[in-house]
Amino acid sequence: MRRILVLGGNGQVGFELQRTLSVLGEIKAPGRTELDLADADAVTHHVQALAPDMIVNAAAYTAVDKAEEEPQLARRLNAELPAQLAKYANDRQIPLVHYSSDYVYPGDGSEAWQEGAETGPSSVYGSTKLAGDQAVQASGCQHLILRTSWVYSARGHNFMKTMLRLARERSALRIVNDQIGAPTPARLIADVTLMALHGLQQGRVDGGLYHLAPRGTTSWHGFAGEIFRLAREAGEPLAVDPSQVAGIPTSEYPTPAVRPLNSRLDVSRIEWALGVCMPDWRSQLALTLGERLEYSQLPGQ
Numbered sequence: 001m002r003r004i005l006v007l008g009g010n011g012q013v014g015f016e017l018q019r020t021l022s023v024l025g026e027i028k029a030p031g032r033t034e035l036d037l038a039d040a041d042a043v044t045h046h047v048q049a050l051a052p053d054m055i056v057n058a059a060a061y062t063a064v065d066k067a068e069e070e071p072q073l074a075r076r077l078n079a080e081l082p083a084q085l086a087k088y089a090n091d092r093q094i095p096l097v098h099y100s101s102d103y104v105y106p107g108d109g110s111e112a113w114q115e116g117a118e119t120g121p122s123s124v125y126g127s128t129k130l131a132g133d134q135a136v137q138a139s140g141c142q143h144l145i146l147r148t149s150w151v152y153s154a155r156g157h158n159f160m161k162t163m164l165r166l167a168r169e170r171s172a173l174r175i176v177n178d179q180i181g182a183p184t185p186a187r188l189i190a191d192v193t194l195m196a197l198h199g200l201q202q203g204r205v206d207g208g209l210y211h212l213a214p215r216g217t218t219s220w221h222g223f224a225g226e227i228f229r230l231a232r233e234a235g236e237p238l239a240v241d242p243s244q245v246a247g248i249p250t251s252e253y254p255t256p257a258v259r260p261l262n263s264r265l266d267v268s269r270i271e272w273a274l275g276v277c278m279p280d281w282r283s284q285l286a287l288t289l290g291e292r293l294e295y296s297q298l299p300g301q
């Protein structure tokens, strides 16, 4: 049976990958206590001992604001780790799947970015993610880089869960309305990863860089509004008053890291490659929110 090494298995995407990719082989997903990915030597020893047939790297330094204070750690996780994995994958002739971010783009304009668009990150997180992508591309290994945006899921730390909590606690909220993108559930990323890997193994799908997001776009304010509407429809007791949810510009919500205003990703390349049409972000939110509300009924959640 094939051994698949999934890194970042406790993260949003990694957790879903452990479920989805189990049809391809035996998943090995060391947690942080078993393998600290900041330790390059430990990574080398672990990977060599495991001798995986495939590596899927969903680990990253994803604390965008904190990365401005910890650039070295962000660089280690987001740039050096993928480079290290890509070198191993190339030496052993095994495939590597890696995830990238909309934060690699400059964020100006209003056109959707295509995979060949010029990059221009404006944060430590974005520039370290870009360095990781470039290292994987330069390594010569067989790879898929799936570049996604605004990831959320029923588990983990994310905007949907934060909004649900705030909507229970407060009647009025101010939410940024001039950053535009597509909220992407981790479950969709994992499902598409499986399809793409399958296609890659069968020679139907070329390796390389693909955007991966639902169809349609919104702002954080629009995303929040839909979260509140669906939650209320599902019978959730919310304190928030829809008329008191104000849209504000990014300039009124300063953060240590600069965020792109335009995070629109053109997903036609992956649609052509897989012969699918990406679902709309609203239908994906309804599924993920439903899963969250069910999950939150469980003891301890």
Ligand SMILES: NC(=O)c1ccc[n+]([C@@H]2O[C@H](COP(=O)([O-])OP(=O)(O)OC[C@H]3O[C@@H](n4cnc5c(N)ncnc54)[C@H](OP(=O)(O)O)[C@@H]3O)[C@@H](O)[C@H]2O)c1
Pocket: 007, 008, 009, 010, 011, 012, 013, 014, 031, 032, 035, 036, 037, 038, 057, 058, 059, 060, 061, 062, 077, 098, 099, 100, 101, 102, 129, 148, 149, 150, 151, 152, 156, 157, 186
């Ligand atoms: N989140 C987003 O909005 C977003 C948007 C675009 C692209 N992406 C990309 O999508 C991919 C998956 O993101 P995600 O949202 O699933 O991330 P996540 O939930 O933050 O998970 C990251 C994972 O990396 C692990 N990790 C970080 N540092 C580690 C270390 N030193 N040793 C061991 N494990 C370590 C974390 O372990 P612990 O669980 O122990 O902390 C966690 O399992 C990443 O490549 C990310 O850059 C994310």
